[in-house]
Amino acid sequence: MAFKSLLSVMGADHSDRDVRTAAGLCAEVGAYLSVLIMSPPRLVMSPPPPCDGIPEWPEQHAKAIARLEKRYRQIETFSQDMASLEKTSREIHKLLRATWRCYDVDIANCDRASVGEAVRQRALCADLTIVGPALLNDISLGPLVIDGSLFDTGRPVLVVPNGAEATLSPRRVLVGWDSRAEASRAVREALELLSGAEEVRVAVVDPEPTCTESGAEPGADIAAYLTRHGARVSVDRLASAGKPVATVLAQYAIDTSADMIVMGAYGSRRLRERLFGGVTRWIVRKPPLPLFLAR
Known part of the structure; x- marks a missing residue:
C-alpha cells in the first residue's frame, strides 16, 4: 500500500529527533505527518473521598491535611505537564513550518491506562506509525505506544533505532x-x-x-x-x-x-511489553536496521 499519512508519537521531554525522522520520511514519499506529543502524568488524580476537607476534629485533621497536600502536588504536576506539552508543541510547530508544511500537531496528557487508547485513535487513521530512537528508548512510554499503534489497530509500525538510515525506499x-x-x-x-x-x-x-x-x-x-x-x-x-x-x-x-x-509481530496481550522489550534489546544490541512490523 502507499504511505500517504504517517504518525509520529513523542514524549514532551524528548528531543525533536524523532519528528525530524518522520518529516524526512514524509518528504521522501509525499505523505502527511501527524504528530502526537504525550506526557503521561506521574500521578493519577482520583476524586476526593466524601466529606473531603470537612474532617472530624481532631482525629481526622492530620489525614485531611495529608490528602489536601497530595492533591495539591497532583494538580501542580498536571499543570507542569501541560506547560511542558504546550512548550514542546510550539517548538514542533516551528520546526515543521520550516521543513514540512503538510502536518498537524496534537497533545495528550493522560494516565498510563489511557495512553494506548489515545495512540490507537490516531493510528487508526494513519498508514504507518514511526517509532524513533527517543521513543524506542523510553521504557515508560514506548511499550504503551507500541501497544496502541500496533496491537490494537492492525496497522504497521516502522521502528527506526539509533544510527539507522530511515527510508521508505529501501534497496x-x-x-x-x-x-x-x-x-x-x-x-x-x-x-x-x-x-x-x-x-x-x-x-x-x-x-x-x-x-x-x-x-x-x-x-x-x-x-x-x-x-x-x-x-x-x-x-x-x-x-x-x-x-x-x-x-x-x-x-x-x-x-x-x-x-x-x-x-x-507476535505476542498475546500479556506478552506485549515483553515483546517490545525484546525487540528493543535486539535492535539496540545489533547494527542499526529499520524494522517494519505488522500484526
Missing part, C-alpha cells in the same frame, strides 16, 4: 517468513516497499516441508506472490543452530547488507 529488504498470519500481514502492508526494492530476500529459519502449512518448498509460495507484484525475490532457508530466530535474522540481514527487515 535491499529481508523478509522474515514463517507462513503465519502476522508475517503475511507484514508482507501485504510493506508491499509497496518490497515491489520497489532492488532485492528482496525471503528468509525461512529451520523450515520443515509439509503438505499443508509451509508447502513442499517453504517460502516458495510467498516468493511467487511477491513476484506477481513486481518484486525481485529470492528465498533463503537458514538453520538456526539453536540460536533465537531474531538473532539469526539480524545476522543474516547484516551479511546480506539489508536496509530493512520486514516481519510479523
